[in-house]
Amino acid sequence: MHLKALRTAxxxxxxxxxxxxxxxxxxxxxxxxxDCNRAVQAYERLIAEFADSSTLSSALFNRGLCLxxxxxxADAAASYEQFLARGPDRKDTVDALFRAQAAYxxxxxxxxxxxxxxxxxxxxxxxxxxxxxxxxxxxxxxxxQVGRLEDAEVGLKDAMLLHKSGRGIPxxxxxFYLAMAQFYIGEIRRAQMRSIAxxxxxxxxxxxxxxxxxxxxxxxxxFSRAIRIAHPHWAAAAAYRIGxxxxxxxxxxxxxxxxxxxxEEQAEVYREVLSSKLRVLLEKAVLQWERTLKMARRLDLxxxxxxxxxxxxxxxxxxxNPPEQTESH
Numbered sequence: 019m020h021l022k023a024l025r026t027a028x029x030x031x032x033x034x035x036x037x038x039x040x041x042x043x044x045x046x047x048x049x050x051x052x053d054c055n056r057a058v059q060a061y062e063r064l065i066a067e068f069a070d071s072s073t074l075s076s077a078l079f080n081r082g083l084c085l086x087x088x089x090x091x092a093d094a095a096a097s098y099e100q101f102l103a104r105g106p107d108r109k110d111t112v113d114a115l116f117r118a119q120a121a122y123x124x125x126x127x128x129x130x131x132x133x134x135x136x137x138x139x140x141x142x143x144x145x146x147x148x149x150x151x152x153x154x155x156x157x158x159x160x161x162x163q164v165g166r167l168e169d170a171e172v173g174l175k176d177a178m179l180l181h182k183s184g185r186g187i188p189x190x191x192x193x194f195y196l197a198m199a200q201f202y203i204g205e206i207r208r209a210q211m212r213s214i215a216x217x218x219x220x221x222x223x224x225x226x227x228x229x230x231x232x233x234x235x236x237x238x239x240x241f242s243r244a245i246r247i248a249h250p251h252w253a254a255a256a257a258y259r260i261g262x263x264x265x266x267x268x269x270x271x272x273x274x275x276x277x278x279x280x281x282e283e284q285a286e287v288y289r290e291v292l293s294s295k296l297r298v299l300l301e302k303a304v305l306q307w308e309r310t311l312k313m314a315r316r317l318d319l320x321x322x323x324x325x326x327x328x329x330x331x332x333x334x335x336x337x338x339n340p341p342e343q344t345e346s347h
Contacts, residue, residue, distance in 0.1 A: 038064055038071035046080065054084035075104050082117060091124035112138065112145065119156065128160045135160070147186020148195075151177050155195040158202050167206050174199040174206075197252035200244040204259060207237035212266060218275035230270070234263050254314055254323040261306035261327070265334065268299040300334050307331040 045060030061081040065074065078101040085094035098118040102111060115138045122131035135157040138145055145153060154177035161170035177199040181187055211233035216226055237259075244256035272293060276285050307327050314324045 038068035038073050041068070042071075042073040042077055045077065049080060049084060052087075054087045057081075057084045058088070075101055075106060075110075078104070079110070079114060082114075082121070086117070086121060086124075089124075091121040092127070095121035095125060095127070095130070108141065108143075111141065112149065116152075123160065128164050132157060132160050132164075147180075148188070148191055151181045151187070151195045151199075154180070155199040155202070158199060162202050162205050162209065165209075167209060171203065171206055174203050178203075193247050193249045194251070197244055197247040197249035200240065200247060201252045201256050201259075204237050204240035204244060204256060207233055207240050208259065208263060208266075211237055211263070212270070216270065216274035218278060220277060223274075227271075230267070234267055237263055250317050250319050251321065251323070254310060254319050254321070254327070257306065257310035257313060258323045258327045258330075261303040261310065262330070264299040264303040264306070265330070268296050268303075271296055271299075297338065300338055304331060304334055304338070307334075 041060050041064040045057045045064065048054070048057035048060065058081055061077045061084070064071065064077045065081070068074065071077075078097050082094045082097035082101065085091070085097060095118050098114045098121065102114050102118070106114065115134050119131045119134040119138075122128070122134060135153050138153045139150075139157075144150075154173045158170045158174035158177065161167070161173065178196060181193075181196040181199075211230055214226060214230040214233065216230070217223055241256035241260050241263075245253045247253070272289070276289070307330065310327045311324070311331070313319075314327070
């Protein structure tokens with residue numbers, strides 16, 4: 019029990035008596051009501067003043083939950099790490115590592131998030147089934163984001179093999195992480211396509227372009243496989259990416275070096291002719307994105323990928339049919 023003398027408005031004093039359990043109950047009541055600011059204040063007072071309390075571990079975990087809701091992910095991750103340092107049981111360790119990974123990801127600390135997932139994979143006894151599929155898929159996503167494509171591909175394929183094997187996967191389990199893993203295999207192929215730069219040497223350009231187009235087809239096939247898994251979120255994401263492949267190839271080709279022997283006027287003509295010849299790539303993107311929106315309406319989907327599809331579709335339509343061209347018809 020702690021006692022503090024508090025001065026009142028009339029200048030007198032009153033005694034504030036509180037203990038760890040009372041602070042914990044106060045914080046948890048605020049958390050239940052969604053008042054995370056008040057909850058964090060009470061949890062932090064408990065943590066600072068009652069380091070030996072039996073409620074300390076729960077206070078650290080719950081403070082992490084509140085800090086996530088307050089969009090303070092770096093602080094949330096730190097709270098989960100303090101919780102983990104106290105050696106919780108295995109179930110709570112798994113929960114805290116998943117939450118720490120999510121918080122690190124939201125805080126744009128991908129390497130720390132990857133480290134949290136590696137700790138999950140190193141637990142003894144090992145995680146298995148759905149938990150392992152999720153861990154491998156999330157790790158693969160992060161590895162793609164930081165450019166470690168070979169490591170990402172190994173983990174993502176392991177996630178898909180485990181899910182398809184059925185080991186530890188209850189019947190009727192969600193295909194979310196299976197589709198996620200397949201989607202990021204597509205993202206690897208897409209990154210490989212974008213990494214192939216077209217040279218200024220016309221003699222070498224044809225072979226390089228063929229390699230780039232092959233990577234586009236490889237990526238399209240991987241995204242098509244993600245669509246066939248039929249998870250709505252990842253199907254919409256993959257369908258969006260297929261259209262985006264053609265837009266990105268269009269960008270890359272238009273941005274390729276212009277033959278060095280052309281003067282300024284010839285270069286302008288070259289760009290116009292090239293843009294006309296590449297129009298078919300944008301038309302392919304439009305066709306794919308129209309299909310994506312049709313699928314989204316059929317499945318009553320919304321969210322980020324559908325919004326991006328609609329936005330980019332309107333942008334490409336404007337490129338294909340600029341206002342002055344439309345008005346002339």
